[in-house]
Structure formats: structure tokens, C-alpha cells
Amino acid sequence: MWIQILLIAAIVVLAVFMMRRTGADSHLAIRRILMGLFVIAAVLSVLFPQWLSWLAQLVGVGRGTDLVLYALIVMFLAFVYTQYRRNVQLQRQLTLLSRKLALLEAEQATDSADRTPEK
Amino acid sequence: MPATVPPPHTPDRRAWVIIPLYNEASVIAGVITDLRREFTHIVCVDDGSSDGSARIAAEAGAHLVQHPVNLGQGAALQTGIEYALAHPDCDYLVTFDADGQHRIEDALGMLAMARSEDIAIVFGSRFLDDRTDPGWVKKVVLKTAVWVTNMTTSLKLTDAHNGLRVIRRDAAERIEIKQDRMAHATEIVLELGRTGLPWREYPVELLYTDYSKAKGQSVLNSVNILVDLVVR
Numbered sequence: 001m002w003i004q005i006l007l008i009a010a011i012v013v014l015a016v017f018m019m020r021r022t023g024a025d026s027h028l029a030i031r032r033i034l035m036g037l038f039v040i041a042a043v044l045s046v047l048f049p050q051w052l053s054w055l056a057q058l059v060g061v062g063r064g065t066d067l068v069l070y071a072l073i074v075m076f077l078a079f080v081y082t083q084y085r086r087n088v089q090l091q092r093q094l095t096l097l098s099r100k101l102a103l104l105e106a107e108q109a110t111d112s113a114d115r116t117p118e119k
Numbered sequence: 120m121p122a123t124v125p126p127p128h129t130p131d132r133r134a135w136v137i138i139p140l141y142n143e144a145s146v147i148a149g150v151i152t153d154l155r156r157e158f159t160h161i162v163c164v165d166d167g168s169s170d171g172s173a174r175i176a177a178e179a180g181a182h183l184v185q186h187p188v189n190l191g192q193g194a195a196l197q198t199g200i201e202y203a204l205a206h207p208d209c210d211y212l213v214t215f216d217a218d219g220q221h222r223i224e225d226a227l228g229m230l231a232m233a234r235s236e237d238i239a240i241v242f243g244s245r246f247l248d249d250r251t252d253p254g255w256v257k258k259v260v261l262k263t264a265v266w267v268t269n270m271t272t273s274l275k276l277t278d279a280h281n282g283l284r285v286i287r288r289d290a291a292e293r294i295e296i297k298q299d300r301m302a303h304a305t306e307i308v309l310e311l312g313r314t315g316l317p318w319r320e321y322p323v324e325l326l327y328t329d330y331s332k333a334k335g336q337s338v339l340n341s342v343n344i345l346v347d348l349v350v351r
Contacts, residue, residue: 095299098186099198102164106184106202 001060193303239316243283
């Protein structure tokens, strides 16, 4: 059935994204395009609810609702993935920031210790 | 200091010891005191300890570098390396665990080997002889870690997760540990391997005291290490 192909394709694309490193700009562009497509699809489904069911039948799913559920699952996976990447990035920044701070503090402590003559 | 009995030899000024420190208040003072007999510069990187380890380390005479929050042992190691490299009189770095399971004699032996044979990196290995008995569960975990490490790096080691290493300045300058948590042990091997500098393993004994056994990595943690390595 078509839906199986589509879902597997979505999962594979997600996996490929997971493997490669983040290229910030292209990711943003892709997100915007997807967002645009989502808006169009959402508006269309509100205006013509039977369109969704038609599309669902076309790809081999019984009802439009089921198709929405599948789409939601794929979206959720994508969300988990982007959040994971973001977390890794934030952790890296936090590490670099903390290290800088730790080294600066240690340097300061040594400087002040050098200035106070030892007894 | 008033006149005391002069020490039999002067401590090493050009090899800096780096100790990642996280909640080891009960043992850290002893470890530093013992090390100070052989080394002038002990760098303790406190990784956000909550039990006063940092103060104790500073009082015992270590250089104290303090992370404002807990980041993990790999991050602490990298911070210590950068601190030591900022001092021009540092030729060699010795990474040492805070829980007192390493022997100072081993560290000295590794340094001597690095200096006399012009080796850039010396890894401590507990599996080159049979002095250390980690128990079979731990052995399986450690051997798995070695296997993964050897698969992903160009080096063939017998023990990947040993905290005792000697790294020459030029090698240390070329590595940057990005794995904050425990997977750094494999990462450091990977990066050191990439430098293409001469390396060697050195047989060391690990003192599995009740204290270090209680604190050691659990089997579950090795799952984390594997996932950290595969999912980057």
C-alpha cells in the first residue's frame, strides 16, 4: 500500500537527517518549507474535509483521521529528533562557557595568591 | 618552612597531574598528599562537587579549577588539560583518578618510559598482566568497551577505560574532548590515535578498594557509553 511506502520513506529521511551533522541554514529552510506545506494542508482540510478522506483512500488508509494520526507520529519523531540535536548543541555551549569561567576564576585566584606574600 | 629532613628527591616540576574530581571528599586529600611527594603541580578540576571536595583539594595543595555546574568527567579532563597547557613549564600531563585506585609508582614508570623512549602517549592498562582482578562482570563490560574502542579507532588497546595516562604536550595540544560524559575515554583514544604520534601501553595495577568498587561504573552505565559513542 502507498501509506507503507510513504511512512517508511519519512522514517528513512528522518534517520538520514539524524546521521548527518547540523547545517543550520539548510535546516531552517527545510523547516520553513515544511511549515508552509503544513499550513496549506491544514487550511485545505478545514475547508474541504472530504479532501483528507480522499487522500487517505488514495494512499491506502481507511479514513482521513487515520492519516492525520500517522502524520502526527512522523511529526512527533521529527520533533524528538530536532530537540535532541538542540540539546546536544546547548550542552556543548554550556560546557565551553563553564570551562571558560572555571579557567578565568582559577587564573584570578593564582594572580591574587601571587600578590599576597607568603608567610 | 622551618628546617625539616630534606626529601630524598625533588618532586617533578614539568609533569602536571590532572585529576577530575567529583564528590570524593573522603579520599581526595590522601590522593593529593601522596602525589605531592612526587609532583609539584596537581590540578584538581572540581566538577561541581556538593560535598566540599573542592575546598579539601585546595587545602591539600592542588591547583583548583572549578566548574560552576556538573558537566561530566570528560569535560573536567579537557578543562584540566587546557589549564595545564596554559603553563609553559608543563611538558607532560598525567591523568589520574580521584578515588585513589591508581598507583603513583605506575604513573612514575609511565613518565619514565615516555621520556626515555620518546613516546607521546602512554596508556595505562590493567590487562597486560594479571595483577588486577576486576571480577567477571566488570571484565566483560571493560572488554566490550575495548572492543568498541578498537573498532572505531586505529589503535589496538587492551584496556580502554583506564584513567591513568601520560600525554606529552604536543599530543595534548592536538586533542579536544567533546564527549562530556563517560564516553570520553574512547574519544580520547580516538583523538590521540589521529595525531599519529608514538604511543605505548604500560601495565598498571588498579587498587580495587571497597570505596572504589562502590563508586565504580555500573554495568548499566556501559549502555550509556555505547549509546554515546554510536549516536553522535
